[in-house]
Amino acid sequence: MSKRMLIRADDLGWTEAINYGIAKTVKEGIIRSVGLMPNMPAAAHGWSLLAGEKICIGQHTNICVGKPLTDPKKIPSICQENGMFKPSRAYRNAERDFVVLDQVVLEIEAQYQRFVELTGRQPGYFEGHAVASDNFLKGLEIVAQRHGLLLLPMTMDKPVRFRNTTLYISMDSMKPDYDPIASLKAAAEKDYGPDGCCMFVCHPGYLDDEILRTSSLTMPRVKEVAMAVSPDVKSWLDNNGIMLVTYDDL
Numbered sequence: 001m002s003k004r005m006l007i008r009a010d011d012l013g014w015t016e017a018i019n020y021g022i023a024k025t026v027k028e029g030i031i032r033s034v035g036l037m038p039n040m041p042a043a044a045h046g047w048s049l050l051a052g053e054k055i056c057i058g059q060h061t062n063i064c065v066g067k068p069l070t071d072p073k074k075i076p077s078i079c080q081e082n083g084m085f086k087p088s089r090a091y092r093n094a095e096r097d098f099v100v101l102d103q104v105v106l107e108i109e110a111q112y113q114r115f116v117e118l119t120g121r122q123p124g125y126f127e128g129h130a131v132a133s134d135n136f137l138k139g140l141e142i143v144a145q146r147h148g149l150l151l152l153p154m155t156m157d158k159p160v161r162f163r164n165t166t167l168y169i170s171m172d173s174m175k176p177d178y179d180p181i182a183s184l185k186a187a188a189e190k191d192y193g194p195d196g197c198c199m200f201v202c203h204p205g206y207l208d209d210e211i212l213r214t215s216s217l218t219m220p221r222v223k224e225v226a227m228a229v230s231p232d233v234k235s236w237l238d239n240n241g242i243m244l245v246t247y248d249d250l
Contacts, residue, residue, distance in 0.1 A: 002243035004197040005188055006167070006250075007228070008033040009204050010060050010129070012050070013043030014215070018205030021225045023049040025204045029228035030237070032246045035060030037129065038114040039069050039107075047118050056246035058125035058152070059115045061108055063099075063136060064088040065129070065214055069110035075103040088130050099135040101142075108143045125162070125247040127152040150247070159196070165250040168192050171201040173220045180220070180227035188242050197245065204228055 009022050009031045019042055025031040033056040037043060040062070050057070063078050064085050072083040077100040080086055115123055126149040128140055137154060144151035152167075153160040159168050170187035172178055180202065187198050203217055204224040212218060227233055237244065 002241045003188070003192070004245050005200060005237070005242050006033060006197055006245050006247065007031055007184075007200045007202065008035065008058075009202055009224075009228075010035040011037060011203050011205065012046040012060070013037040013040040014065065014205070015040075015208050015210040016042050016045055017208035018042070018211055018221070019046035019049055021205035021221065022046070025225055025228035026050055026053050026055055029225075029230075030234060030244055031202075031204070031228055032056065032244055033058065033124070035125075035127070035129075036115060036119070036123075037062045037065070038111040038118065040066050043114070044118055051119075056124035056248045057119055057121070058127065058247065059112060059123035059149075060127065060129050061111055061140060062129040063104060063107060064091065064131050068107050069114055070107045075100075075107055077103050078107065091131050091133060097133050097135055099133045099139075101135045101138055104133075104136055104139040105142050108139045109146075112143055112147060112149075122147065123149060125150050125152045128154050152247075162247065163250045164195065166193070166196045167199040168196055169199050169201060173201075173203055173217060173224065178220050178223070180224045181230070181233060184227060184233065185236065188237070188240065197250065202228070 007030055011018055012022050012034050013036050035058045037060050067084055072079040077098055126144050159166045172183040187200050202224045203221050205221040
């Protein structure tokens with residue numbers, strides 16, 4: 001029996017450079033599941049590059065980068081005075097959860113509606129980007145239940161259940177001296193049991209001025225593009241009996 005592995009790319013729509021990098025990993029590489037950030041200005045561009053591809057497209061719900069789809073005056077708990085989202089460092093440095101549940105639900109719902117407008121479909125999976133907030137998580141649960149969406153729990157320290165599969169998360173991109181190929185191989189070689197699957201989360205993309213200004217994750221993105229399109233990586237996965245799956249396959 002083949003060992004299953006799900007390799008996911010986050011952040012489609014952040015910038016056009018990110019979109020081009022992700023598109024390359026889909027069209028020439030091993031990426032089959034992609035998370036779209038519906039609020040970002042390059043979201044439509046990103047989807048236009050992938051609309052004809054056989055991928056699982058999910059909603060990578062974002063409340064810490066760029067401008068909200070909701071009127072900022074209606075969601076002040078998650079916005080700065082200039083109308084942009086509060087950055088991820090505001091959440092990391094906060095002593096308490098400042099997110100107001102009713103407000104964040106408005107934005108999550110707006111992003112869901114935008115996702116459907118862009119793609120013409122429901123997201124294949126539904127989750128959040130970069131923010132550890134209990135009320136954000138509750139908001140995702142509320143909107144997921146409202147529309148019958150497949151919610152993917154946000155956690156890095158323990159396995160999560162998705163449909164009938166236990167997903168073991170691997171995401172090393174923020175670690176010093178990150179080597180995407182070594183990380184992928186190490187994750188693939190672990191034993192996840194008969195109902196388990198490794199979920200390898202990466203953030204491939206090329207770099208432009210916008211991503212350099214707004215993200216602390218830069219060079220690992222380029223390295224992950226190279227990893228995902230490497231013929232040697234594809235051969236290694238094939239030779240080791242690794243079957244690549246998407247959330248639709250679980």
